[in-house]
Amino acid sequence: MPGRLAITSPQLLDLHPAAADLRRLVLAGMERQPRQLPAWLLYDDQGSQLFDAICEQPEYGLTRTETALLQQRAPELAQALGPGVLVEFGAGSARKVSPLLEALQPAAYVALDISAGHLLQACRALQQRHPTTPVLGISCDYSQLEQLPAHPWLERRRLGFYPGSSIGNFTPEEAVSLLRQFLRLLGPDSRLLIGLDQPKAVERLEAAYNDQAGYSAAFALNLLNRLNRDLEGDFHPEAFRYRAWWQAEHSRIAMALISREAQTVTLAGRRWAFAAGEPLITEYSVKYTPSAFAQLAQRAGWRPLQRWSDAQGDLSLHLLEPADRAPAVDLEPDSGQPHSER
Numbered sequence: 556m557p558g559r560l561a562i563t564s565p566q567l568l569d570l571h572p573a574a575a576d577l578r579r580l581v582l583a584g585m586e587r588q589p590r591q592l593p594a595w596l597l598y599d600d601q602g603s604q605l606f607d608a609i610c611e612q613p614e615y616g617l618t619r620t621e622t623a624l625l626q627q628r629a630p631e632l633a634q635a636l637g638p639g640v641l642v643e644f645g646a647g648s649a650r651k652v653s654p655l656l657e658a659l660q661p662a663a664y665v666a667l668d669i670s671a672g673h674l675l676q677a678c679r680a681l682q683q684r685h686p687t688t689p690v691l692g693i694s695c696d697y698s699q700l701e702q703l704p705a706h707p708w709l710e711r712r713r714l715g716f717y718p719g720s721s722i723g724n725f726t727p728e729e730a731v732s733l734l735r736q737f738l739r740l741l742g743p744d745s746r747l748l749i750g751l752d753q754p755k756a757v758e759r760l761e762a763a764y765n766d767q768a769g770y771s772a773a774f775a776l777n778l779l780n781r782l783n784r785d786l787e788g789d790f791h792p793e794a795f796r797y798r799a800w801w802q803a804e805h806s807r808i809a810m811a812l813i814s815r816e817a818q819t820v821t822l823a824g825r826r827w828a829f830a831a832g833e834p835l836i837t838e839y840s841v842k843y844t845p846s847a848f849a850q851l852a853q854r855a856g857w858r859p860l861q862r863w864s865d866a867q868g869d870l871s872l873h874l875l876e877p878a879d880r881a882p883a884v885d886l887e888p889d890s891g892q893p894h895s896e897r
């Protein structure tokens with residue numbers, strides 16, 4: 556943008572996410588039946604790098620499709636979002652946001668992510684690519700959104716961006732709470748753009764989460780290294796195998812580490828028995844149809860404004876606005892056709 560000075564370093568804020576709660580959350584997850592740990596635990600430095608590798612696998616089309624859609628539609632998206640500060644939730648490597656930054660020229664860009672070291676590198680790289688956009692990285696857990704320290708950039712009109720179908724890692728009830736938290740942070744004059752993978756043929760979905768090169772397996776197994784390191788565990792990763800499968804009754808992919816044999820492990824000062832074949836759920840990925848997601852968003856106080864999808868109808872970008880600032884609209888049923896709808 557003419558008149559903007561080049562910035563060489565991003566601002567960074569580390570809120571030391573979740574460390575205090577790690578033990579409590581892991582113990583609670585190990586008590587569940589089936590055992591299930593929070594998906595964010597997958598994202599230490601190594602996990603974030605493995606996730607980037609997953610995104611490049613031929614079976615995992617989500618990243619390529621969403622990136623292409625953002626590139627194609629950037630001018631329309633920028634117009635529909637309007638002016639403000641762009642806040643990305645779960646930014647990861649922050650690679651998808653570039654077309655939006657170019658088209659929108661936001662007052663500033665704020666990237667939030669729980670994976671502190673990875674976020675730091677991502678913000679530095681992004682600042683180099685977009686030297687005229689002020690960049691702020693905040694390492695935090697979504698549970699800390701209501702305690703973010705005051706920052707002048709966050710005083711302006713806020714636009715949310717949540718790509719990657721990451722909301723699918725939460726149960727529908729948790730997703731409603733998260734969308735409410737986003738609404739409280741973004742405020743009544745905001746917009747929220749969310750990227751969502753859609754239900755599709757089971758073979759394609761299962762292949763996407765079971766890539767041949769083994770990155771999805773390595774990503775899940777890395778969780779055991781993290782537990783060994785952070786909670787004095789003695790897991791042997793080779794004693795587990797990775798599996799991802801479609802659960803039609805929940806419209807989701809389940810990802811788990813399956814114990815290869817009966818075994819006992821130590822974790823957080825306790826002993827835990829695993830039966831042969833017992834799963835430890837590492838994450839879910841819920842797939843919403845556009846109308847199911849619109850209903851979910853409405854329960855959280857958002858109103859669907861517009862939706863863009865790719866030609867195959869694999870993925871949608873949903874634009875939402877706070878419900879209490881606009882008149883009601885009728886929701887159209889899913890057409891399954893590629894389109895942009897208002």
Ligand SMILES: C[S@@+](CC[C@H](N)C(=O)[O-])C[C@H]1O[C@@H](n2cnc3c(N)ncnc32)[C@H](O)[C@@H]1O
Nearest residue numbers: 595598645646647668669670696697718719721
């Ligand atoms: C599925 S990845 C998506 C990354 C990127 N947005 C994309 O579309 O490729 C989810 C990202 O959200 C972050 N994340 C997961 N749970 C989080 C939480 N509770 N609070 C903050 N960030 C979280 C992870 O570190 C990771 O970078």
